[in-house]
Amino acid sequence: NRTYVVTGSASGIGAATAELLRERGNRVIGVDLRDAEVVADLSTSAGRVAAAEAVLAASDGQIDAVIAAAGISAPRALTVSVNFFGVTEFLEALAPALARSTAPRVAAVSSMASLQPNSAELVEALLGGDEAAAIAIGTALAEDGPETGYLNYPSSKRALSRWIRRESITPRWAGAGIPMNAVAPGTVVTPMTRELLASEEGRAMVDAAVPMPLNGHSEPIVIARLLAWLTSEENTHTTGQTIYTDGGADASLRGDNI
Numbered sequence: 001n002r003t004y005v006v007t008g009s010a011s012g013i014g015a016a017t018a019e020l021l022r023e024r025g026n027r028v029i030g031v032d033l034r035d036a037e038v039v040a041d042l043s044t045s046a047g048r049v050a051a052a053e054a055v056l057a058a059s060d061g062q063i064d065a066v067i068a069a070a071g072i073s074a075p076r077a078l079t080v081s082v083n084f085f086g087v088t089e090f091l092e093a094l095a096p097a098l099a100r101s102t103a104p105r106v107a108a109v110s111s112m113a114s115l116q117p118n119s120a121e122l123v124e125a126l127l128g129g130d131e132a133a134a135i136a137i138g139t140a141l142a143e144d145g146p147e148t149g150y151l152n153y154p155s156s157k158r159a160l161s162r163w164i165r166r167e168s169i170t171p172r173w174a175g176a177g178i179p180m181n182a183v184a185p186g187t188v189v190t191p192m193t194r195e196l197l198a199s200e201e202g203r204a205m206v207d208a209a210v211p212m213p214l215n216g217h218s219e220p221i222v223i224a225r226l227l228a229w230l231t232s233e234e235n236t237h238t239t240g241q242t243i244y245t246d247g248g249a250d251a252s253l254r255g256d257n258i
């Protein structure tokens with residue numbers, strides 16, 4: 001019986017994950033903008049700190065795993081604040097409490113989009129930990145139009161997958177016995193994608209960008225099951241990875257290029 005913290009718990013992948021973990025007898029502290037045990041805004045530094053404090057208060061400082069699923073895909077700089085710093089700063093604040101667990105685990109939700117064209121300059125600013133610089137770059141991209149504005153999303157996910165890879169092997173995480181991974185879903189049917197998938201043109205666009213020859217679009221529970229395994233006691237040696245659970249999209253798009 002473990003205590004899990006799940007961000008983005010009010011909807012989609014986060015909600016499915018919280019439900020699955022509860023069904024399996026675990027305690028879940030959900031974090032979201034609404035309908036959660038901890039209502040907080042992960043888009044700002046103050047919000048992340050407040051969220052971590054509220055989680056520690058609710059759990060008496062006893063947490064076993066954090067699953068970071070909160071994210072947005074808007075063509076604007078807010079996307080990098082939520083998707084990158086909303087994960088990294090929140091995880092760092094909870095690292096000391098995690099290190100006290102006998103089987104601590106971390107997983108975050110990246111995306112197939114981490115492989116799509118992105119802004120190298122933005123990715124560098126994110127990995128450098130400079131949120132003001134990242135917001136400035138993301139805002140300039142958004143001002144150039146929706147197509148460049150969209151680059152905020154793949155850039156946030158590329159940086160997140162890279163951050164997890166770099167950080168996972170450091171004393172803070174590996175040194176404290178904490179496996180830390182990302183999952184990269186293909187197209188999942190959630191409120192984030194519902195509108196796009198409702199029209200034939202939208203579906204055609206999505207399916208051209210993310211081909212899923214195995215079983216097509218997935219339900220959120222598919223991603224939840226992998227997140228649950230990665231953060232279970234069974235996972236002792238998988239770390240630093242971004243695991244594509246994408247119906248074959250990565251294999252289709254990258255082929256031998258890994």
Ligand code: NAI
Nearest residue numbers: 008010011012013033041042043070071111187188190192
């Ligand atoms: P969703 O929109 O159904 O759920 C996202 C949740 O995050 C919502 O409950 C929302 O309130 C919360 N959230 C957003 N901004 C927040 C903030 N500032 N502070 C706290 N909570 C906030 O979306 P979905 O599809 O479940 O997405 C979950 C994750 O999966 C995201 O990181 C997304 O980028 C990723 N993803 C989704 C894919 C899809 O096809 N749906 C594909 C690949 C990745």
